Amino acid sequence: MPLDRYRNTALVDGIDVRALPLAGDSPAPASQGKQQQQQQQHWFQRRLVQDTVGSGYVEFGDTKVLCSVHGPMEPKRSVLTDAGAEQSRAQLQVYYKLAPFASHQAGRVSYLPDETERRAASFLQDTLAPSLRLDRLPKSRIELHCLVLEDAGCCLATAVNCACLALVDAGLEMYDLVTAATVCRPVGATDWQLEVGDGSNSGGSSSVTLAYMRSLRQVAGMLVEAAEPLQPREVSAACRICEDPCKMTHSSLRQFLLDCLPADDRTAKIA
Amino acid sequence: TRQLLSEPERQYIFDSVQDAVRIDGRQCLAYRQAALRLDLLCYATASAQVSLGETDVLVSVREEDNPGATAQQQGSTGSSASSSSSGPVSVWVDCSCLGSGPEQQQLADEAQAHLSSLYRCLRTPTPVFVDILLLGYDGDLLDAASIAASAALMRALPASLLSAQALPLFATVHRIGSQQIVDANQLEESCSMARVTVGVDSNGRLVACQTCGEGSLQFESMTEMIETGVRKAMMLHDSVAKLVARVL
Amino acid sequence: MTDILLNGRRVDGRRPNEHRLLRAQLGTQPQADGSALLEHGNSRLLATVHGPAQARAADLSPEEDCVLRVLYNKPPFASMTERRRRGRGDRKQDETALLIEEALGGVVLKQLYRRSQIEIRVQVLQSDGSELSAAINAVSLALMDAGVAMRGHLAAVTVGYCDQAPLVDLNSYEQSAGLPSLTVACVGQRVLHASVGARLHSQQLDPLLACASRACACVANQLGQDVKAHLLAACCFQSAA
Numbered sequence: 121m122p123l124d125r126y127r128n129t130a131l132v133d134g135i136d137v138r139a140l141p142l143a144g145d146s147p148a149p150a151s152q153g154k155q156q157q158q159q160q161q162h163w164f165q166r167r168l169v170q171d172t173v174g175s176g177y178v179e180f181g182d183t184k185v186l187c188s189v190h191g192p193m194e195p196k197r198s199v200l201t202d203a204g205a206e207q208s209r210a211q212l213q214v215y216y217k218l219a220p221f222a223s224h225q226a227g228r229v230s231y232l233p234d235e236t237e238r239r240a241a242s243f244l245q246d247t248l249a250p251s252l253r254l255d256r257l258p259k260s261r262i263e264l265h266c267l268v269l270e271d272a273g274c275c276l277a278t279a280v281n282c283a284c285l286a287l288v289d290a291g292l293e294m295y296d297l298v299t300a301a302t303v304c305r306p307v308g309a310t311d312w313q314l315e316v317g318d319g320s321n322s323g324g325s326s327s328v329t330l331a332y333m334r335s336l337r338q339v340a341g342m343l344v345e346a347a348e349p350l351q352p353r354e355v356s357a358a359c360r361i362c363e364d365p366c367k368m369t370h371s372s373l374r375q376f377l378l379d380c381l382p383a384d385d386r387t388a389k390i391a
Numbered sequence: 392t393r394q395l396l397s398e399p400e401r402q403y404i405f406d407s408v409q410d411a412v413r414i415d416g417r418q419c420l421a422y423r424q425a426a427l428r429l430d431l432l433c434y435a436t437a438s439a440q441v442s443l444g445e446t447d448v449l450v451s452v453r454e455e456d457n458p459g460a461t462a463q464q465q466g467s468t469g470s471s472a473s474s475s476s477s478g479p480v481s482v483w484v485d486c487s488c489l490g491s492g493p494e495q496q497q498l499a500d501e502a503q504a505h506l507s508s509l510y511r512c513l514r515t516p517t518p519v520f521v522d523i524l525l526l527g528y529d530g531d532l533l534d535a536a537s538i539a540a541s542a543a544l545m546r547a548l549p550a551s552l553l554s555a556q557a558l559p560l561f562a563t564v565h566r567i568g569s570q571q572i573v574d575a576n577q578l579e580e581s582c583s584m585a586r587v588t589v590g591v592d593s594n595g596r597l598v599a600c601q602t603c604g605e606g607s608l609q610f611e612s613m614t615e616m617i618e619t620g621v622r623k624a625m626m627l628h629d630s631v632a633k634l635v636a637r638v639l
Numbered sequence: 640m641t642d643i644l645l646n647g648r649r650v651d652g653r654r655p656n657e658h659r660l661l662r663a664q665l666g667t668q669p670q671a672d673g674s675a676l677l678e679h680g681n682s683r684l685l686a687t688v689h690g691p692a693q694a695r696a697a698d699l700s701p702e703e704d705c706v707l708r709v710l711y712n713k714p715p716f717a718s719m720t721e722r723r724r725r726g727r728g729d730r731k732q733d734e735t736a737l738l739i740e741e742a743l744g745g746v747v748l749k750q751l752y753r754r755s756q757i758e759i760r761v762q763v764l765q766s767d768g769s770e771l772s773a774a775i776n777a778v779s780l781a782l783m784d785a786g787v788a789m790r791g792h793l794a795a796v797t798v799g800y801c802d803q804a805p806l807v808d809l810n811s812y813e814q815s816a817g818l819p820s821l822t823v824a825c826v827g828q829r830v831l832h833a834s835v836g837a838r839l840h841s842q843q844l845d846p847l848l849a850c851a852s853r854a855c856a857c858v859a860n861q862l863g864q865d866v867k868a869h870l871l872a873a874c875c876f877q878s879a880a
């Protein structure tokens with residue numbers, strides 16, 4: 121098989137299997153934080169991929185996304201960087217890939233990135249860039265690899281949450297946490313429903329994804345995928361609906377990160 | 392294709408936009424002089440060339456009524472199978488007139504992703520290929536390409552279909568400081584931190600909408616920009632329909 | 640062969656020695672240093688010239704004065720037959736680019752542009768046979784528009800051989816019939832490039848070459864008028880201003 125730089129090579133050796141909840145396990149230990157009774161809760165884990173500066177793993181319903189951050193490293197040489205422009209900020213490069221076995225309906229996913237994956241990658245890049253202090257890392261490049269292990273809907277929003285976790289884990293300076301949520305609506309319906317990764321949305325419906333920075337009260341990104349023409353005010357309404365879940369995810373992600381801190385650090389932070 | 396711009400130049404453009412003056416003397420919500428030429432290519436079902444300032448786009452629309460040929464085409468390329476299943480309109484963008492570097496490739500890929508999402512809601516009886524060739528670039532590629540594609544599709548598709556389904560257009564609204572601008576040229580594009588690309592059909596409904604750029608937006612300003620985009624797209628729809636009707 | 644040449648007329652009604660209509664517009668792309676849009680029957684080609692500009696050190700070999708880079712692109716919708724498979728770049732296009740580059744190497748005064756690069760991009764908008772010769776003609780005009788010094792007007796033509804008669808300027812139908820064909824690029828009387836498509840008998844070569852060089856002179860003359868008209872228009876504009 122040819123070498124693929126988009127693939128997370130560190131995954132096979134580096135993953136800590138004990139940290140993952142296995143399907144046949146007795147109820148997961150409470151310390152792992154997986155809340156069985158609430159399916160729409162996110163379940164976070166960090167430091168799963170050992171050979172990277174930071175990594176994150178998020179489960180949302182059945183959707184599972186793994187992100188890893190590499191860098192800061194030497195920037196790619198291009199004509200522009202040779203000319204000295206664009207060196208005052210770090211370059212953020214996002215790769216987004218569905219695992220070949222990710223989707224139940226679509227069958228095996230092709231090995232090369234297709235149009236939707238490229239589009240998701242550029243959306244992630246545009247969404248995460250506002251939260252990062254790229255100006256603090258001049259003349260460098262940060263790579264973020266995002267691998268969707270299981271796709272049961274709400275992939276993009278989960279990927280944003282996971283990428284944010286990985287970036288925090290990597291210790292990169294950020295203005296705020298970016299969290300995202302997706303609402304969808306089947307063709308002909310009138311109400312937007314929050315997408316929870318339970319595989320209920322099997323294509324053919326319009327969806328609105330919103331990425332939000334809660335503390336800054338700013339929208340980091342928004343993507344409408346319409347299956348039918350929508351009224352502009354319906355789209356704004358959908359964004360409003362997304363806002364609350366984004367805030368909830370923000371607080372749960374923040375809580376998870378605080379829980380990860382050593383005890384003395386935490387008291388220092390609160391004080 | 393990103394323009395090299397020094398920090399003082401960037402500041403100059405930024406400040407003048409704050410005072411509602413743009414570097415080429417336009418108003419914030421004004422488009423550049425656009426020219427539309429129809430039916431330049433005799434092999435295509437319809438074709439259109441739009442030049443918006445120095446952005447120059449040629450669009451060829453081909454209806455393939457030979458289903459065998461297209462099936463074989465889709466079979467031979469693995470990645471196009473997924474894009475063709477999303478709708479019978481498939482879009483192909485080529486920027487090799489601008490050079491063969493990775494930046495041009497990225498520009499083409501991004502434009503192709505955006506434009507394919509624009510035609511996702513459109514249903515046609517036969518597969519339609521929209522091939523977009525970029526002959527010159529000075530910002531606002533998506534708007535120019537969608538205007539040309541829309542004009543060509545108006546000529547290519549049967550009238551019964553056009554009355555049943557509305558053709559979409561893109562309008563891109565940039566935010567520079569506290570001002571919104573449309574039809575940004577390349578210099579302004581490299582100053583803008585956030586933009587909203589709105590795909591609007593001729594009934595004023597959204598078929599695609601996305602924020603791009605390395606900046607964030609207030610909720611209210613995003614809604615405002617969507618509204619501006621819809622308004623501008625309706626204006627573009629009007630002028631394209633008028634121009635095409637004049638030719639017919 | 641009867642459908643190629645019937646009663647002394649070809650499929651599109653031309654006589655054997657008749658060239659298709661040629662029309663050129665210079666300076667169509669303001670962003671390029673030089674550009675030309677060539678209409679050659681149903682074919683349409685756009686050639687743009689960028690440079691002379693500083694060459695990248697990697698491209699520059701010590702014995703070479705100037706780097707000519709030719710990019711040739713034929714989009715999937717350009718030919719009359721069904722739409723080609725999607726994809727960017729293939730061997731045929733690279734080969735055409737290489738042939739153009741070779742033909743230009745003999746006509747551009749490279750020694751005047753030391754350590755610099757001239758990039759030439761050919762965009763086929765619509766193609767109806769004789770692609771290489773049309774591309775060479777378009778590039779030659781674009782170089783003139785860019786003001787690149789050349790030995791003369793490079794003109795090219797594709798000729799074929801059918802029923803003991805040379806056919807000038809093959810269209811795509813005649814080319815697809817597999818006629819012995821010859822593409823010739825000339826400056827004045829000197830032949831700079833000749834490439835044979837399909838099998839050609841050695842006895843046919845001389846008459847074809849003679850016919851081609853005559854046709855090249857006509858093409859150069861025809862296109863030269865367009866260039867003069869363009870220059871005249873530019874001069875008038877300047878004197879009026």
